Amino acid sequence: MSVLVVGTTALDSIRTPYQEKPKLLGGSASHAAVAASFFAPVSLVGVIGDDFPAPYVQLYQEHNIDLQGLERKPGRTFFWEGEYEVNMNRRRTNETVLGVIENWLPDLPEPLRRKPFVLLANCEPKLQLHILNQIHDPRFVVADTMDLWLNIARDDLLALLKKIDALILNDTEARQLTEEDNLPVAIRQIHELGPRYVIVKKGEHGAMLSGPQELFLAAAYPLTELVDPTGAGDSFIGGLTGYLAEQGGEIERHLRQAVVYGSAVASFCCQGFGLAATEKLDKVRIKERVAEIENFVRFELPERPETNPRHR
């Protein structure tokens, strides 16, 4: 099954304590679309300005990403300049130029309105809602968000939450959204806002998936070198959604695996600047890493105890 990805298509200037790279291909939709492309056919919905380099369009094409929803407009492409601290755990935004994405609310071409999997990568909730409202009867809708939208577009975000199947956000954002410090409790409250599935990204500490049937705790791949974490969250949601689409729609059955596949792709993303590491991936290497993660977390139960719910 195929995936529609909407979000930002951007130029990122990134500084880490070790290197600086100007105007890389970035944006939530770029990372998510390339990550998803290893598993399923992807259609990208985004907007670029006249400064968007041709090789970046080629990169999408090399991953067989359908670009009928990629609009080119006069003006600047969305631009982000950010800087990471020594431990890569915190980043600072130095400059943001919205450019052509400001107030951009496109009408989707008809074929894109029939995509079964809809990935609303991080962008203004108003744009996420605008896209979602044009899709006819989607099978699975997953959305990402960020702290900014919790602050300045909370009402739109709350409206979005009622219409999606899965929300992906990080632990700080989960606490911010609910004003609840305990993560499992915060997750419960997010379910009450709408999404059947809540997936919390915890960076190097992995991810937590909560659904009607289960709680799943996923480990992150332990990286000994972090080159650039930009786009890791977008790669996570891209890998996860692409994997689910590949499996053909049996969500419940494949969701744990999908979270691990998303983690695996996200870990590769951190090993290069921008999309440098992700774009060179293939499914074999992703599967190898998933198998490594499985090996890192596996343990044998010595014996199955008699469960006695009264004692819990």
Add this chain to the structure above:
Amino acid sequence: MSVLVVGTTALDSIRTPYQEKPKLLGGSASHAAVAASFFAPVSLVGVIGDDFPAPYVQLYQEHNIDLQGLERKPGRTFFWEGEYEVNMNRRRTNETVLGVIENWLPDLPEPLRRKPFVLLANCEPKLQLHILNQIHDPRFVVADTMDLWLNIARDDLLALLKKIDALILNDTEARQLTEEDNLPVAIRQIHELGPRYVIVKKGEHGAMLSGPQELFLAAAYPLTELVDPTGAGDSFIGGLTGYLAEQGGEIERHLRQAVVYGSAVASFCCQGFGLAATEKLDKVRIKERVAEIENFVRFELPERPETNPRHR
């Protein structure tokens, strides 16, 4: 097989945002010994003053803890008064009285010198070394430590690291010890200081076990209510070591399970003040929680990929 536990036997006054409890039974050895007692025979080595309440001695006895190494001396029992912030992630020490443990370096009774499992719970490294040097040919030695000793007793700690099988410390301490921010890299450096096994506690994010054969990433049990985290780390090392002792000494084979058993006991510890929740435990409930944890982390590999090490 049996376990010798040495560490602090203390009176703890604990304040959380919700409650305050004066002079509870506490100390690293108390928590570790009770946690280990669910799995194996335990001998406690510690020192108490004349203010140590009789019911606390009874609590040890009710867990069949051998007290021939528990010395009573005139003076005050080691006392700690601490306070937790709203999210329970940070604590502040308001008062510490060393009392009878200051400069206490006991000669062990002969039977205690032949214990196969030695658990050096958190206390001054000089005391840990003094005890360890009296043990004849131990089978497995595990030590805990804290930031304080990294600051004021680093040389003793480094000497200790050369003599133990496993070091348990938290992620902040691992980074502090090595001055390396990347945790997997810090762990590698700690191995070079001596211990064959390094186990890093990450609180709500679980634990990481590193050994010659493996890296194991363990999830923490997701608690919806944290009553008092005091002693969780000590319970972790106690449960872990007790479980290994119960299995009879095949360390490599049982270490992953042991980490999960330690996590399970530690999670119960956080559900009550001091030892209140831990002391009421039994093996069935611990096993149930281990099975729950296994259920939280389990996922199926859709297919085993052909591994191709060149691509890693």
